[in-house]
Amino acid sequence: MIQLDRVSKEYPGGHQALKDVSFTLDQGEMAFVLGHSGAGKSTLFKLITMIERPSTGRIVVDGQELHHLKESKIPALRREIGVIFQDHKLLYDRTVFDNVALPLIVIGMPDDEIRKRVRAALGKVGLSGKERAMPQTLSGGEQQRVGIARAVINRPNILLADEPTGNLDTDLSREIIDIFSDFNQVGVTVLIATHDLQQVERLKKRTIHLANGEIVPIAQAEPEEQQ
């Protein structure tokens, strides 16, 4: 469960990235965040994972008031949330296996359990047999899927995906969105930021429209989306 209550974010330098944003995403719900470039989608995700802190307003994630969360509790929060980053955030000097295993290594899981889970996660995103590959040798879509495998490896309650289909072709985009849909079917709360109207329309899920940091009705957001 994710709840935002009149959240604003002003970056140092004075740019107002989010203004008075409020919405609630229930446990097990799946939704898209639509918005032009610079609308504040990534900022929204950074607030939920406490990479950034809101200037005003409150955020509740899985019953935890983030405002009151101690610095030392941030790692535990991040383990509950699987994040697919817009820029992948992979370690390029490590193998695919090491990248996907990282969230399990940091919690000290035994090696054989890690091996089992990494194999299963890579199978799920269609990267079986790529364990020993280095990320640079993979295509953009494959790297994106390494990121997805890493995000789901720890079986999080919440998945946040920041433009997971960024520059993929339609077939691949569909495949990847379907992976998220599968996770949603088993009860995971999913929030996806995207430009990809085709996928949004196909799945008929809830959409939250952002324009210049504010939630707006569809009609106002769409002209900008179609540029």
Place this chain on the structure above:
Amino acid sequence: MKAYFVRHLQVLFATLGNMRRSPVASITTIVIIGISLLLPMILYITVKSGAQLTESWHGQPQMSVFLKPDLADNEATLIFDELRLHPKISLAEFVTPGQALEEFRAISGLEMELDFLDENPLPASIVILPITFAQNSNELSLLRDELVKIDGIDEIRLDLEWTDRFNSILGNINRAAQLLSALLAIALILITGNTIKLLIMNRQQEIEITKLVGGSNRFVRRPFLYFGALYGFLGALVTLFLLAIAASVLHEPLSELAQLYQQSSLIYQPSLREFGLLMLFSTSLGWCAARLSVAQHLGEIKPQ
């Protein structure tokens, strides 16, 4: 609990493996630590050797009573008898100029050179050993003041005086060594801390991503602490290695010298415990340096 140690071991081995990724900085740091620790170690061994030497003298606070060079033999015998029978003197031994020269020849190793001397420049002397009761600095100086008034005695040298002076020099070296150790400890913390900072900067992205996927500060910090401790440990090994080289180079000349002084060994041989303490000291220094560096620089890395 077992799993916990296994984890730590894994991180330790990973750390060792990771050193290959920044070998120059690592090796430089280790060598600097090794050389820096060598200096206080040498001073420590010097002080200990000196203490060992004075200890072997302390049992016998002798005095050397030098007679006037132009003294006739019978006068010398008179003085010798007077000293021998003195109530505060337990032992007196006459050293003729010839004996003195022999001894000097043996100690100095100047065989040939001394043969060229026409005349023996050394005076006759009497070595005396005070009775046990009088063997403290106070009594000894009283005794000397009394004896020096005897006609025909040129000079009295109190060996203890010399020992005292030697001991005070040793004390000064000891204090210098302690001060130096403290300063070097600070320098080592700065140097090691700086190398750790370099490692942290090199892994900025790795740290960032590890934090993003839920790695705790403790987890992120751990390998760097191992780096610090490992630097300290390996640095101390370098020190031991350098000491071993020095010992093997100096072994022969020193053992000859030791024979002259009838000492089994002139140089203090540090015990296993003392070597262990050195390793422990250096390792903890590295650990502390890493902790300080990590506290300072790891917080600066915030995921974007």
